[in-house]
Amino acid sequence: MNEVLYLIKPGELTLKGKNRKFFEDRLQSSIHKKLEGIPFKIWNRSGRMYIEVEEGFSAEVDRCLRTTPGIAGFAPTVGCEKDPSQLVQKALELGGIALRKGRGKRFKVEARREDKGFPLTSYQIACTLGAELQKEYPELIVDLHHPDWTLYVEIRDRGYLYIDSERGLRGLPVGTSGRGLLLLSGGIDSPVAGFLMGVRGMVIEAVYFHSPPYTGEQALKKVESLSERLAQLTGSLTLHVVPFTEIQVAIRDRGVWDEATLMNRAAMMRIAFRIATRRKLHCLITGESLGQVASQTIESIRFTNGFADLPVLRPLIGLDKEWIMEKAREIGTYDISILPYEDCCSLFSPPHPLTRPNPYILQQHWETLGIEELLEAAVATVERKHFTYSKLPK
Numbered sequence: 001m002n003e004v005l006y007l008i009k010p011g012e013l014t015l016k017g018k019n020r021k022f023f024e025d026r027l028q029s030s031i032h033k034k035l036e037g038i039p040f041k042i043w044n045r046s047g048r049m050y051i052e053v054e055e056g057f058s059a060e061v062d063r064c065l066r067t068t069p070g071i072a073g074f075a076p077t078v079g080c081e082k083d084p085s086q087l088v089q090k091a092l093e094l095g096g097i098a099l100r101k102g103r104g105k106r107f108k109v110e111a112r113r114e115d116k117g118f119p120l121t122s123y124q125i126a127c128t129l130g131a132e133l134q135k136e137y138p139e140l141i142v143d144l145h146h147p148d149w150t151l152y153v154e155i156r157d158r159g160y161l162y163i164d165s166e167r168g169l170r171g172l173p174v175g176t177s178g179r180g181l182l183l184l185s186g187g188i189d190s191p192v193a194g195f196l197m198g199v200r201g202m203v204i205e206a207v208y209f210h211s212p213p214y215t216g217e218q219a220l221k222k223v224e225s226l227s228e229r230l231a232q233l234t235g236s237l238t239l240h241v242v243p244f245t246e247i248q249v250a251i252r253d254r255g256v257w258d259e260a261t262l263m264n265r266a267a268m269m270r271i272a273f274r275i276a277t278r279r280k281l282h283c284l285i286t287g288e289s290l291g292q293v294a295s296q297t298i299e300s301i302r303f304t305n306g307f308a309d310l311p312v313l314r315p316l317i318g319l320d321k322e323w324i325m326e327k328a329r330e331i332g333t334y335d336i337s338i339l340p341y342e343d344c345c346s347l348f349s350p351p352h353p354l355t356r357p358n359p360y361i362l363q364q365h366w367e368t369l370g371i372e373e374l375l376e377a378a379v380a381t382v383e384r385k386h387f388t389y390s391k392l393p394k
Contacts, residue, residue, distance in 0.1 A: 004058045004076050007160055008049040008065065011072025011170050024049070026173035026201075027070040033235055034064040034389050046114055046156040062166075067233050067389075069199040070176075071168030075152070080159045082118055084128065090161045091129045091151060092136050098163055099137060104148025106141050107133070111153040118155045125153055172201030174234050178282040179203040180313065183272055184239070186222045186341060189287030189316055191230060191333040192324050196315040197285050198234040205281060206230070206237060207272050209244040219341040224385065226336050231387035233331060240275055241383040244268075247374045254369050259362060261353040265295050265304045266366060267375060273308035274379045283311040289324065290317050294353040303359040 013023045024044050031042060038060060040053040053061050065074045078094065080086040111125035120128065129151065134140050154160045182194040184206040194204050208223045224239065231237040251263045272284050288296045305312055316324055328334035
């Protein structure tokens, strides 16, 4: 069977200094985990990463590279000796393939000469290959501004040629930026927050607060589906399901009703902090966006922030809802998030929650609730579910 060679552009990794190998090793590890069971070769050389695999596994490799943080772009490529005649031959082969696939007649050539000992400059390479392509295929038209397709040429340890690189997730490889606990609801925002921290290199675990019988199994399955989707992007995810019913009922019965939303949020932050501490995680992650709902005003955030003695990362804090929704569609969580199954937050929310709370008064009211034992019991009875990257069906 024929083999396919992939050229991978690490992007941000190339900016690293003496610790660059650490990031490259993490990226290779992510790829190895996702392609476990598939025979392939992978190596780094001259600022690029390469994978060689049998053609029958190319769809799985495409999917892996498309969903792995730390990759700026990738493309199936052809390699050849660093000889102008070899470059011309491979360029003509790729040009013919583009025409047979109906890619269009307008094209351009972009060349990058990393090996400065090569006799032609980048500009000369582009001009030479463009002229040879037009000579072989007279119907081709050079269009530098709006081409139908682009032939890319890189002169490194060898010559590499490919057409139209596919964009990756960019960012940093998972496992290079610590470990965090995501407060995951069934909504649109929190999965996006988890994704954004995943592509910054963070290993993500998640916590979900479940309140049966007020929230049913469908609500839990919805969150499990979101966890499974995030695992396709980050490689794996552990979901901590917290029994939250008794705590919410106690807050409703013992507290001030207009404060219930913030008290529930404070309880979630305290529980999440304890889970994160026991799991030796480095931070909490939330999907809060400033001013979006009552619990996300700056006064509310100031109050709930005090219940976690860890950094609380809020990657959506300055983003508007339309951007967040578009990103959710892009990463494949939106259609799951809008399924009509309510979570515990919506079911125990007063009609007119506080938006400008006094944190000192709220703290006094919190201490009168007497729910410390309930919080500890909830942490002790957490159920854990594990999700991993799944390969394409055969």
